[in-house]
Amino acid sequence: MSPNSKLSIISLVAIALACTASIAGAQDPLPSWSDGPAKKAIMAFVYDVTREGSPGYVTPAERIAIFDNDGTLWAEQPMYFQALFALDRVKALAPQHPEWKEKEPFASLLRGDMKGVLAGGEKSIAELLMVTHAGMTTAEFEQIVRDWIATAKHPKTGRPYTEMVYQPMLELLAYLWANGFKTFIVSGGGIDFMRPWTQKVYGIPPEQVVGSSIKTKYEMRDGKPVLVRLPELNFIDDKTGKPIGINSHVGRRPIAAFGNSDGDQQMLEWTQGGGGARLMMLVHHDDAGREWAYGAESKIGTFSDALMAEAKKSGWVVISMKNDWKVIFPFEGK
Amino acid sequence: MSPNSKLSIISLVAIALACTASIAGAQDPLPSWSDGPAKKAIMAFVYDVTREGSPGYVTPAERIAIFDNDGTLWAEQPMYFQALFALDRVKALAPQHPEWKEKEPFASLLRGDMKGVLAGGEKSIAELLMVTHAGMTTAEFEQIVRDWIATAKHPKTGRPYTEMVYQPMLELLAYLWANGFKTFIVSGGGIDFMRPWTQKVYGIPPEQVVGSSIKTKYEMRDGKPVLVRLPELNFIDDKTGKPIGINSHVGRRPIAAFGNSDGDQQMLEWTQGGGGARLMMLVHHDDAGREWAYGAESKIGTFSDALMAEAKKSGWVVISMKNDWKVIFPFEGK
Numbered sequence: 001m002s003p004n005s006k007l008s009i010i011s012l013v014a015i016a017l018a019c020t021a022s023i024a025g026a027q028d029p030l031p032s033w034s035d036g037p038a039k040k041a042i043m044a045f046v047y048d049v050t051r052e053g054s055p056g057y058v059t060p061a062e063r064i065a066i067f068d069n070d071g072t073l074w075a076e077q078p079m080y081f082q083a084l085f086a087l088d089r090v091k092a093l094a095p096q097h098p099e100w101k102e103k104e105p106f107a108s109l110l111r112g113d114m115k116g117v118l119a120g121g122e123k124s125i126a127e128l129l130m131v132t133h134a135g136m137t138t139a140e141f142e143q144i145v146r147d148w149i150a151t152a153k154h155p156k157t158g159r160p161y162t163e164m165v166y167q168p169m170l171e172l173l174a175y176l177w178a179n180g181f182k183t184f185i186v187s188g189g190g191i192d193f194m195r196p197w198t199q200k201v202y203g204i205p206p207e208q209v210v211g212s213s214i215k216t217k218y219e220m221r222d223g224k225p226v227l228v229r230l231p232e233l234n235f236i237d238d239k240t241g242k243p244i245g246i247n248s249h250v251g252r253r254p255i256a257a258f259g260n261s262d263g264d265q266q267m268l269e270w271t272q273g274g275g276g277a278r279l280m281m282l283v284h285h286d287d288a289g290r291e292w293a294y295g296a297e298s299k300i301g302t303f304s305d306a307l308m309a310e311a312k313k314s315g316w317v318v319i320s321m322k323n324d325w326k327v328i329f330p331f332e333g334k
Numbered sequence: 335m336s337p338n339s340k341l342s343i344i345s346l347v348a349i350a351l352a353c354t355a356s357i358a359g360a361q362d363p364l365p366s367w368s369d370g371p372a373k374k375a376i377m378a379f380v381y382d383v384t385r386e387g388s389p390g391y392v393t394p395a396e397r398i399a400i401f402d403n404d405g406t407l408w409a410e411q412p413m414y415f416q417a418l419f420a421l422d423r424v425k426a427l428a429p430q431h432p433e434w435k436e437k438e439p440f441a442s443l444l445r446g447d448m449k450g451v452l453a454g455g456e457k458s459i460a461e462l463l464m465v466t467h468a469g470m471t472t473a474e475f476e477q478i479v480r481d482w483i484a485t486a487k488h489p490k491t492g493r494p495y496t497e498m499v500y501q502p503m504l505e506l507l508a509y510l511w512a513n514g515f516k517t518f519i520v521s522g523g524g525i526d527f528m529r530p531w532t533q534k535v536y537g538i539p540p541e542q543v544v545g546s547s548i549k550t551k552y553e554m555r556d557g558k559p560v561l562v563r564l565p566e567l568n569f570i571d572d573k574t575g576k577p578i579g580i581n582s583h584v585g586r587r588p589i590a591a592f593g594n595s596d597g598d599q600q601m602l603e604w605t606q607g608g609g610g611a612r613l614m615m616l617v618h619h620d621d622a623g624r625e626w627a628y629g630a631e632s633k634i635g636t637f638s639d640a641l642m643a644e645a646k647k648s649g650w651v652v653i654s655m656k657n658d659w660k661v662i663f664p665f666e667g668k
Binding site for chain 2: 138191217224247249250251269273
């Protein structure tokens with residue numbers, strides 16, 4: 001074989017590979033989405049902002065998309081998974097705290113009496129959160145979260161929590177990356193509760209996770225620097241806190257925002273307020289058969305009538321889980 | 335020309351281009367650095383962490399390098415450039431504030447009496463900062479910074495501040511990117527003061543800038559969402575604040591840290607504390623001829639004897655601007 005014909009074969013292989021890639025690219029990037037208005041809105045938006053010369057064109061650096069987590073990327077029933085984590089932690093820590101048997105809200109919790117826990121109101125919830133989330137170093141807390149997420153099971157499905165994620169949203173994330181987007185989580189959940197697993201579960205690295213936080217303190221322990229988690233709130237990344245968190249961590253205005261509840265309204269407003277091509281979407285939990293159906297009356301993931309009215313007024317797209325998603329969880333049908 | 339020979343030519347061109355790129359890659363990536371211990375430490379570290387199978391190998395996702403800004407990436411004399419920005423802003427705002435002619439610290443400042451300004455201590459400085467940094471929306475402040483940085487000139491060199499950056503550090507950033515690193519600024523300076531220009535000047539995008547901040551408030555103005563900058567400190571990203579800021583914004587432990595003053599000690603400790611291959615460096619301003627010479631006695635960019643002792647004890651590499659940098663500013667010799 002002459003050097004030239006060898007090169008020709010390499011070229012042919014290269015071109016064949018390029019063509020295969022191109023055919024693959026022409027496949028439906030959102031196979032779990034029904035061919036309805038939600039999917040059309042996504043595809044039209046991505047086409048508009050990525051096509052050079054189009055009126056909505058946005059440079060890759062400015063293609064920032066933000067996602068709420070609870071109820072948007074993963075489920076949030078029967079209660080926020082981080083709350084279930086806190087309950088599990090109280091049970092795990094109980095042997096070291098014999099005094100909890102007599103002390104509320106711990107006593108109720110250890111008896112399995114959730115009504116008794118909630119009777120203490122916000123003060124009780126805050127106490128449970130601080131006992132389970134503060135007092136250790138950041139490295140220790142990260143390991144606690146890693147251990148829990150690797151072993152804990154959802155009370156209804158018996159699945160690991162990391163499988164209770166929405167397949168259509170995983171496809172949406174991949175579709176946005178393929179089109180030059182940088183994606184961030186902007187969640188009311190704890191920033192340090194999410195970061196240990198978001199890369200593995202969603203493909204979103206820790207530096208692109210924004211969330212609520214408690215204060216930390218830097219100190220030396222046995223000559224080693226540590227950050228100690230203090231029982232003091234630092235930032236609540238919910239409602240008006242979401243645009244503040246976005247400004248603090250991203251420093252750019254997103255062009256696309258995905259949420260599911262009243263806590264996401266301001267982040268959608270902030271996204272839309274930037275002008276130019278924008279996409280705002282809200283996941284509506286209306287599928288009692290495959291997931292849960294809840295909304296205006298729910299204390300978790302409240303989707304109020306006011307939010308629905310705002311969505312209609314502002315042109316935000318409401319995703320019906322029942323109609324727009326052919327598959328909800330990755331494990332379906334497996 | 336047959337299709338095959340056409341393909342061969344394409345192949346040859348492609349290979350020629352690849353070879354050129356490879357030769358270019360073999361050129362010195364740090365031409366402004368003298369062949370001394372500082373340059374050797376950088377190159378040995380990068381080689382160690384990027385070579386698969388080496389004991390110090392680090393996956394690309396974990397290759398996080400952090401840089402202080404004032405005195406590390408750009409100059410900080412005769413005072414922090416952000417302070418010079420604040421002084422310029424007071425002068426620009428003075429016509430709207432006739433009362434300042436009688437009110438300290440403004441009266442002294444407008445007379446050019448810096449001693450009089452400083453006589454008011456921290457309270458005066460804080461007042462100047464808040465008057466010039468708060469009260470407007472984030473979008474308005476961004477525009478103010480953009481306008482200033484595009485026109486203001488350094489009092490000694492007459493150059494735009496964006497040219498008062500260190501050429502060897504620009505080369506170091508590019509070298510780290512070429513080796514799969516993600517770089518962050520971690521500065522005591524204002525996060526919103528830096529973000530409008532760090533991409534253009536250093537190639538570091540806003541979402542990779544960590545700094546001090548004031549609080550913001552989300553509100554609707556004429557149906558448009560805005561974030562208003564409040565005259566209230568939110569976070570000071572200096573000394574023990576730097577590891578806290580890194581944990582909050584990056585969520586990973588850096589493997590390389592570059593600073594120049596006492597305010598950077600904890601960020602270097604935190605970086606080193608992660609274990610494994612690590613690189614900690616401190617720029618020492620010891621070149622009165624080409625830049626400035628200052629250190630232990632300076633109020634700006636203090637490099638105390640204690641920090642020098644810590645560097646020696648901990649194996650942190652001190653960069654002598656005089657000996658290690660062949661060029662300091664990009665405009666030299668032009």
